[in-house]
Amino acid sequence: MSEGIGKAPFLRLLLPVITGIVISSHFPGFSDTFKHITGISGILLISISLFVQKEQIFRFRWLFGAGTFLFILSLTQVQYHQQDQHTHFNFPENTHYYIGTVTDIPKVKPKTVACNVKINDPEEKKVILYIQQTEKSRQLEPGDEILFFARMQPFKNFDNPDNFDYARYMKIKGYSGSAYISSAAWEKTNRKSVSIKAASQRFRIKALNFYKKFKLKDEAYAFISAITLGYKDDLTESLQEAFRVSGTAHVLAVSGLHVGIIYIVINLLFSFLGKHGIPNIIRQLMIIILLWAYVFVAGMSASVVRAAIMLTINCMAKMINRRGFTFNTLSAAAFFILIYSPFSLFDISFQMSFGAVFAILFFMPRFKLLYNPPNKFAGYIYNLSTISLSAQLGVFPLVLFYFGTFPTYFFITNLIIVPLAGLIIYSVVPLIILSILSPVKLWIIDFFNTIFQWIVKTLLEITLHIVYIAETLPFAQISDISITALQAILLIIITFSLGYWIFNHRPKPLIAALSTILMFLLTSTYTLIAK
Secondary structure, three states: OOOOHHHOHHHHHHHHHHHHHHHHHHOHHHHHHHHHHHHHHHHHHHHHHHOOOHHHOOOOOHHHHHHHHHHHHHHHHHHHHHHHHHHOOOOOOOOEEEEEEEOOOOEEOOOEEEEEEEEEEOOOEEEEEEEEOOHHHHOOOOOEEEEEEEOOEOOOOOOOHHHOOHHHHHHHOOOOEEEEEOOOOEEEEEEEOOOHHHHHHHHHHHHHHHHHOOOOOHHHHHHHHHHHHOOOOOOOHHHHHHHHHHOOHHHHOOOHHHHHHHHHHHHHHOHHHOOOHHHHHHHHHHHHHHHHHHHHHOOOOHHHHHHHHHHHHHHHHHHOOOOOOOHHHHHHHHHHHHHHOHHHHHOHHHHHHHHHHHHHHHHHHHHHHHOOOOOHHHHHHHHHHHHHHHHHHHHHHHHHHHHOOEEOOHHHHHHHHHHHHHHHHHHHHHHHHHHHHHHHOOHHHHHHHHHHHHHHHHHHHHHHHHHHHHHHOOOOEEOOOOOOHHHHHHHHHHHHHHHHHHHHOOHHHHHHHHHHHHHHHHHHHHHHHHO
């Protein structure tokens, strides 16, 4: 059973981080002065705590805790301010020359090629350039440095459905502005970036070309690119909607699920090293190395990096014979990510991934106490179903808040689609090994390559067929649900309070749940009256 929430020190450290981000985002003017006061106060309190006499240490133990809280609060505000400066629109009003580097795989649109570009001169910014489509622009690759002449435009909200704040969304992603570039207004400088990110994206292109050799249908190619490499630009709107309605949209985003499957494969490869002593340390180091190699191949997207950080901390804990994935390791991953990139707190994928994993850690040990499966197969089905249920309990308030929908058949579809996605990923591994051995020119290599390609194609077709069937079922999705941010928070409290009470039968969580339900009903009534 995982450790309790109270025994997770990094969970306490998250409080000043989240507080600092909220203050900085909602009260920017107040935050500028406040961050200096809190930083100095924090250092002062920590310094005083070091000179307390031994007899008084217990009495004044709060000094170090309060000082640490204030110092981390100040550090988070400083980091937020720096990230905010990088996304602030302060470009010249007229057209201007810029030098920038293409950071991701360019996306070919009907008339333009959309490129994510990091401007290096005159100031470091991330922008989106829509370059007129020509043979030259289609040949752009990640890492290419370009000189262009453009008038930058801030992101604006033009008739966005459901009041979607596109400008804020792009700011959270780290972008400052965008521009249209004609074919005559840009040129390559013939210099290439040697950064890890650029190299990763170029390797990602090779991986995508590897899938093209399978001669898959468009949707099958887009699906396998999404679930193994996190490349979603080829996904059609109809395919994404089918996964959303069926309750399996999380399968399309390379995150904890996919990195977890890769982790299982790597862990099994090195299982012969055992779980103790020096061999175990070597095993965990090899897992970390290969895990980050996969992150490199997958393009180092934010969701993949997050999952890899969680599992890396898990491996480090196992090196010193500590329990693996716990509330503390999850909190440590969130702490380091938010300290480095405070804007991540407002990223929907960040909230949902950590919410799902937190719920799994919270509910899974309790579900295991309810039922003891009689055999391995029953245990697999039970674990898969309870993991799916736990994850949905963790994210459904966020789904209601952001999307206003809820998939009714998620429990059934996840029992089918998640194992199929796992089988697809497992089947790709031998294909990669066989492609490495292909220069040997043996008939048996070609034979197994044909077999595994057929397996992958068949699994892809079956998965997509099931998703489309689930989409057409009656009442597949509850739509047009509208809740506020406060109501989403109240729903989260209700879920975990009731869950704790159901399994422990203590009065305090029940009182908390009933009180929160009352507050939720009052806010709902107020919203209805206000309309």
